[in-house]
Amino acid sequence: MTKEGSPAVPFGGELLSTSVKKVLLDRIMHGHYKPGERIVELQVAKELGTSQSPVREALRDLAAIGIVTFHSRRGARVRLPTSKELADISLVRSELDALAATIASPLMDESILAELRTTFEEMQAHQAERNFVAMTQADARFHRIIATTSANEAIQHVFDQLEPFARTFITLTLPRVDIGSIIAEHQTILEALERRDAVSAAVAARTHQRNVSALFENHFQAELLRDTGGGGAA
Template sequence: MTASGPSPDLGGELLSDKVKRLVLDRIIHGHYKPGERVVEFQLAKELGFSQSPVRDALRELAAIGVITMHPRRGARVRMPSAKELADVSQVRAEIDALAARLAADRLSAATVATLEELVDRMLDRLADGDFPAVTEADVRFHQLIVQASGNRALEQTFEQLAPFARTFLTLTLPDVDVHEILLEHREILTALTAPDPDGAADAARRHQLHVRSLMLSRAATEDGDQLAAARTS
């Protein structure tokens, strides 16, 4: 059976959103490698969908730079550069700061408990070397704060950039000690639960700027590697 619109079985979720989430999960978990082709027809057949929602999902991923679309070569996975990820973190610094400021007086006890669990999960999964699980907990932590802000425009902007957050961790975790960065989530949570809107905003901003600094360092390394390669070619 094929479909191309919202399905009651998915709780009203657009099929293209389901496909987009699946492709992102596969990129994060290494099922789709950078440069590898994502075949529209094969994916549609696998999922039992028409090609329309698959095509829409790939176009949306191309719009945020995770996929490239070529008329003859189809869709291929694209790994954003460290500089691109640093730029996203700079924008996220302000988005997350505003979200934390707005959410500080709005968090329910249940949301606070979930945020605490997510911080513990990040640290536990990092110790286990389960990097995809760290990315899931990290994105969910920030997503909950944005959702608690009550600002729909802020939430929509966050969702556009969330794939880059997952890419950052996937790109960085195997090579860099990010334990201190993960601990910064506790600083954000402490300020949120005080509640201290200004302190929460400052902590959220510092966290993302720390991420940006890390990615700029990685970008410098990438540039050095490219320069070295050019000199030896």
């Protein structure tokens, strides 16, 4: 029996382990699997109607980006990251996103800008609804559009490695943190891109991620420990 509210399995059109990975990520972000909780391969396989092999592969992928710890004998558990880990990732993202904005700025056309505007509006709407999972998904889409527009495969690869880690765990602390100013910073990035102002876009993107880094450093650990009663597996 699946946990109540678990998302439907989007199998089809991609590797089975990739689909399982997406489901597990969504479940972690929705709080169905909490920090320190064990994810049982056999149970997940039964819930999703697969063998254990794609579940194990998905868990190994999640372990590679630090979202779970995976041991062949003890199974997998959702990690409780440190605030420094999350802050460090956002600090790296600050330079990555600045570079992406610099390269992408002159390549922006009206269709891409329209997509960014729509995504920013969705972000604001989800924030107002306090739907933090959907809000972080829109946030990730906003930054991914810029990374993709840069047409730099190295930027896109590093972005895809770093983005799920922070996005997964930030949803656990957002309900108690005022992030209005963080969300509003996307407007500054967007306006610079609309002007094709590469310098201003880079500054805005860098500043935004540095502020996210400070959010993790100052708020994440205390809030998450409060929710989990100080528990969690390292």
